[in-house]
Amino acid sequence: MIDYEKYAPLLAKVEKPGRYVGGEFRSEIPDPEKADLRVCFCFPDIYEIGMSNLGVKILTGALNQTGFISCERCYTPWPDMCKQLTENGVPLYALESGDPLNLFDIVAFTLQYELSYTNVLAMLKLARIPLLSSERGENDPIIIAGGPCAYNPEPLADFVDVFSIGEGEDALVELSTLIRDCKKNGIGREETLYRIAQLDGFYVPSLYSVTYNENGTIASFEPKRSNVPVSIRKRIISDLDNVYFPRKCSVPFIETVHDRVMLEVFRGCLRGCRFCQAGMVYRPYREKSPEVLNADAVESVANSGYSEISLTSLSISDYTHLRELIDKLLSWTDDKKVNLSLPSMRIDNFYEELLEKVSSVRKSGLTFAPEAGTQRLRDVINKNITEEEIITACEKAFDGGRNSLKLYFMNGLPTETDNDICGIAGLAQNIVDTYYSKKRFGGGRGVNVTVSVSCFVPKPFTPFQWCAQDSIEELERKQQLLKSEIKTKKISYKYHDARVSRIEAVFARGDRRLGSALLLAAERGMMLDGWDEFFSYEKWLEVFSDCGIDPAFYANRAFETDEILPWDFIDIGVTKEFMKREYAKAISEETTPDCRTKCSGCGAASLCNGKCVCNERGANNG
């Protein structure tokens, strides 16, 4: 058990020391001394965010039940704790044993967003693990990384020994088994990495070399050794009903962002929004059965004492068995005083019926994500939602007694004009007018429409991966234009910092040359860039300029459809040809129906032997 008393002098000087001591209910792990392999699973952001992540719960749980692994956790310390660790010469430690990270066999990171890359480096530095893969020796841990941002692993290629591409439940166990066997047989680091590179779904960046054209684009990307694959196909779990799901999760003391039971109803998404990376990289669409989900929920509540269950998937209304699942859950949740929250639920008759009948269904905030202000631009991005549908849903919600809602948009989308920006204000105004079109309950209560606008960031593996991001000046001009178009106080307007989105774009579409920038940023102590209070655009510009990197090359350049993209060697199942087709359709303002209505031939079905939601075998299967 952790001798946390040795950390007491540090803990006495930080805000929320509970972040750094572990000991949560059900956080017990297999004895590290008896395990063949020790893994420290790191979330490169603070405890409250990392402890909310379902993926971490799944993967740490899956590793800890193998019988030969002891897997612990670590989160990015807040600057006050970083200061204490550094000043007292204490290396960053794992929460369960209190042992420093550099004693582990594997240190794993999940990459959830680009702005957490500096946290990865900051954590390695605090743990006194050499930042560069090339500088690590036989006694250093193997650094692995996975998660959504690993689909373009290149910006972190200098620092991460192994990337896990795709879903990790089976893959990480395979990887751990191989590393254990190598360790047992005294096989050195280099040979171990070479063997890992031959496993399905793993990318070892040091085994590839890249050359560049004069204009800065990639000329070649090739394996350095034989048997190292040219292309790495992502791993998926084909049967979600029979894959490990953690029914005994640790229950944090500190209130986390998502402090509840989370049920993953399906993976993938039927809708092909052309800006959305999650919608593409998680294909094909695979459902879990309502029976298994209900059993997961019953046990998770009993084991945790949580009083809320949240259904977390990309667009929950698409679930084939939604009614059945909700009926199953409601048959016991009311009695147990357990709330049900259905975040991404479409506002339709079924939903309103539910709200009326069942008090245990949490009235979640009413939100819509039209993403664009005009039908033309919604067709470009393939967001198949019409203004009429939105107004009808609002009407229902207003009739039901609600008077506030939130709308999400993006600005800077490909082909966007000022007319599209003005359309955002117009749509919000129409909703306000809808509210006042008839007498509503509550007499004097007014309506409040929140318009929240983020900046478009072109992401790898989307049909918009080739598109340039608008310049900061242009994004800010559009933000101000929209501000001037909003004429009423009934509409509150929020927008994201365009400078943050630009840095995000640089790393999203970056290549391995960005490693020098990340290294310099780490040297300069930059971290927690996802936090407004720590993000500094000026510092980033300095870093880029000191490294001779032009951020515009990555963020604001339209990539050629025939150039080699930094992430081309990753195979997500969905083909580049499909992306090109979708991009062309976007430009000609044509939509693509959802996968259930008509197969668009994206290629993802090849990941599960041709079975997919779009064909009959798939439908029967789901």
Place this chain on the structure above:
Amino acid sequence: MADIRVYFTKLGRLKYISHLDLQRAIARLLVRSELPIAYSEGFNPHPRLTITQPLSIYQEGERESFDFRLTEEIDSETVKSRLSQNAFSGMEILEVEVIVGKSASKSAIWRLELKTEMSAEEFSSAFKGEMQVTKRSKSGEKLVDIAPLVSLISAEKTDNGIVARIEAPAAGNNYLNPSYVVAFFGDRVSAKRVVRENIIF
């Protein structure tokens, strides 16, 4: 219906957990224990639960207590074993009793494990005079003499310090945090552990 008082420890790593977080953790403990508990009214019902006295972060408790209400009669041993099975590390369920009527806490016995070069006599004598400390409240800072509030039970010299036991008021409207006693001695002492041994009703 029965009002139940549970005596428990808050030791070890739990000293880093705030009062509010502990409250939420106990509510979840009650749910996990599957006892028939009374819930609050309202849109989001939660278990009716009162922790007798909050404990500041960094302080431990050897005999803390919380109250809740059972809607069916269940013997105390069963309650105790269900709670014990579902408790988290650092919390031991010591005793469960049925309480009749409201009984409020009056004072608490504290053990201060201090690092200091002072002698036990020197330390003890301080309690005989005035003990002026700066107390912060909503209305600002003011100097208060805490000597009349605190009684020193014992002070024993240890290897590198003193273990002092004191009694201080611990009623809802009259509470003295022993950190003021530590603060009174300024840099002559530093607290290694502050433990509430018992709450007196």
